Amino acid sequence: MERAYRLRTIPPYPFREIAALKAEKIAKGEKLIDFGIGDPDQPTPEFVLDAMADAIRDRRTHQYDETGHGYPEFLEAVARHMQRRFGVELETPKQIQGTIGCKEALVHIEWAYIDPGDIVLVPDPAYSVYKVQATFCGGAAYPMPLREENGFLPDLDAVPPSIAKRAKLLWLNYPNNPTGAVADLVFFERAVAFAKQHDLFVCQDASYAEVYYGDTRPPSILQVPGADEVAIEFHSLSKTFNMTGWRVGWACGAAEPVDGLSKVKANVDSGTFAAIQLAAAAALDHYDAWAPTLRELYRQRRDALADGLQSLGWPVTRPPGAFYLWVRVPEGETSAGFAKKLLEDCGVLVVPGAVYGDYGEGYVRMSLTLTAEDPLAAIGEAVERMGKLA
C-alpha cells in the first residue's frame, strides 16, 4: 500500500537514524559516550512523584478530562507560574491550553492555521517539527537562517515582503535548540511588531525557558505589550522537571490561537491524563525551590565540556541557555563526516548540525543530558578521547 503524500515527502525523523547507529555500536560491545538526544538523564523529582501518587487515587482522574482546556487546578498553577516567573497575567481558560507535552501543540497549531499554499517562517537550524508540520498541512516552510554573527537570532528584515505576506505563522524557539542562544525582550518586541505588520501569529517555543546560566532570566514573549494579540507561547514540564516521559505542557497567550489549538485538540486527543495534570500543578508550585538545582547541574556539565573542548583548542563558546553545546567542526569537515569520525574513532556520539537544517552545516550539537554513572567523569573521558583524534 502506498503511503500518504505527507509521509512520502518528509525525511526520516533524524533521531531514529542516530539511534540505529548507536544500537549497532552498542551491539558490538563498544562503550559510547552519548551526547546525542536531549532527554534529561535525572529522575523526576520526589515532590512530583508524591503528588502523582495522590492524584492517581483521585477517582476523578480515571475518566475523560472533559474540560477541553485542562483541569482548573493545572490551569491555575500555570497562571500563577506565568505571573511569578514572567510577570505575565493570563486569563483562564481563555488564554491557556493544557497540552500533551510541547511537541503535540507545535504540531496542532499548524493544523489550526496552515492550508495548502500557506507559508510558515521557520528558523534554520531548528527542531524538525515546525518544518515537517508545514509540509504535512500542504504548506511550505520558509527558512530564516540563524547565524552566529547575529547571536543565532533570525533577521526578520531579510524576509522578503512577498513571503511575509503569505506567511501565517512565525516560529521562534528561545532558549534555542540547537544553538543554546537566548533572545532578549528587544528581539521579542521586534517579532511582535513584525507579526502585527504582516498579520501573522508568532509561535514561541519556550520548552527550554528554565534552562539558562546567567543572572538574566530568559523572558517570555508575552512580556511584550500587545503580544497577547499575536503571540502564542509553548511551555513544557519535560525539561524543567525531568518529565519528558510524562507528556505535559501548555500553550498560552493570544486567545485566538489558543482557541484554534483547542479546537484541533478536541478533534484529535483527549488531553493529558488528569492525574499527570494534577502532578504538573504541584511541580509548578515547587518551581522556585527546584529550578536552581536543575540549572546548577547543567552549568557544571556545560563548563566541564566547554573547558575541556577549549583545552583541545576547539573554538567553543559557552551557551547562555538550553542544555546543548553548538560546536563548530574543523575546517574542511562536514558536520556528518565529523560526527561519524567522533563516533568511529572516539566512541563519542554527537548530532550532525545538518539534521537541523542547511544552516546547521558546519556544526555538531552536543547534549549535556548524557546518561552515565558519573556524567562529569564521562565528559572528562570524552574530552580525553577526542584529544587523540588525528
Ligand SMILES: Cc1ncc(COP(=O)(O)O)c(C=O)c1O
Ligand atoms: C525545541 C524543542 N521543542 C519541543 C520539544 C518537545 O518537548 P516536549 O517533551 O515538551 O514535547 C523539544 C524536545 O527535545 C525541543 O527540543
